[in-house]
């Protein structure tokens with residue numbers, strides 16, 4: 375049995391990030407609703423409790439409160455931000471409502487020896503996001519560090535092993551934040567740090583088996599990182615009761631369908647149904663040039679096709695999706711907190727409501743890099759796990775203007791050449807995305823002795839951390855030259871190759 379750290383969730387958008395940081399320290403953590411009784415935590419034999427931050431004020435009538443008995447369990451407690459404030463006020467200290475929110479960086483000055491702050495520099499930059507602040511400590515507590523705005527930026531009750539941080543140690547903007555958490559886990563809670571992704575895999579398999587029982591699960595497999603890892607994981611848990619569906623929408627890259635079939639059907643022996651719906655998609659897209667309309671038609675057609683498959687394959691109870699944690703915070707409001715509703719995401723929702731299926735989302739707690747580690751555990755190859763992002767509407771947003779079979783063929787061939795050169799030069803895995811775009815513009819050229827009048831291909835290669843901003847990659851001229859020469863020589867219908875040198879913003883990564 376693994377040593378468990380309980381993370382009590384007060385609705386912060388960082389709760390999962392705390393859990394993730396604990397996993398990074400190789401300790402197992404479980405998130406509990408703030409109303410969870412101390413008896414439940416006792417039964418789960420937790421070694422330590424972290425109280426998360428949250429959007430509420432302790433002065434609000436609806437402020438979420440933990441069971442007070444958790445402070446009497448004899449288990450170490452670490453309160454973060456709201457967690458610190460709620461602990462202070464429940465234990466008899468005083469919190470003051472301020473109208474001046476402290477948001478962003480401040481400098482933490484350590485004033486006293488502390489187990490929690492052991493090995494931390496005397497002065498570090500920390501990241502804050504709070505309104506209320508502690509002005510009087512509960513009995514037995516001492517302040518161990520301050521910032522210019524908070525006298526009690528870190529507090530502790532040494533004997534009872536209770537600690538509080540006004541700032542967020544879990545965010546990367548806090549220097550040495552992970553070390554503070556590590557101190558809590560190892561020096562204070564005595565965790566061994568022997569938990570790994572292999573354990574997560576075992577736990578997930580058991581959880582999926584429990585949840586699914588003897589029912590069947592359907593999963594739309596795109597071949598991208600998230601759906602591939604979800605498929606491999608669920609397949610490991612329930613074998614052929616997982617039905618994967620791959621929709622060939624006609625907007626795929628060269629050999630993409632074969633690669634998916636080879637890996638998942640031949641190699642993994644999954645139940646994989648390939649739906650060849652290319653003509654239906656192209657029919658629906660005929661004559662359409664407006665980018666938003668194209669996207670809508672592609673999305674709607676996908677749902678129709680998927681709907682038909684669900685009906686055709688007989689009773690299924692679950693729809694599996696490779697939703698990751700960042701998709702979740704972008705899409706839902708946690709405990710009705712509108713601040714956490716950042717943007718509605720194209721990868722979540724839509725399908726299940728219509729189809730009356732239960733959702734199975736085994737990657738919901740993970741971040742992208744963790745999903746890759748899990749995928750490696752499951753035996754998925756690097757080509758899948760380190761693959762560049764590819765948009766849901768596929769080449770549909772890369773053929774500018776009307777999408778025709780002819781234009782798609784030209785783009786597919788050009789894109790494959792670019793891809794080959796990116797892989798062979800070693801740049802494919804170094805950049806965020808590299809792809810070709812088809813322009814419905816013709817320009818004059820000369821080939822041999824003949825005048826040509828053909829289409830233009832644009833090469834788009836960008837670097838980015840999160841796709842929110844991006845810059846074009848300064849690829850060596852020699853590689854660009856090979857790409858250009860090869861595309862013009864080998865792809866019929868192209869006589870000009872251009873390089874996109876726009877950054878995002880103001881440009882976007884995709885052209886449509």
Ligand code: XMP
Pocket residue numbers: 720721763764765766767807841878881882883884885886
């Ligand atoms: P933009 O063009 O907005 O793209 O700079 C940002 C990132 O999102 C990808 N993208 C999509 N991914 N479905 C997806 O799953 C979509 O409809 C979609 N549109 C854009 C794009 O490739 C880039 O990585």
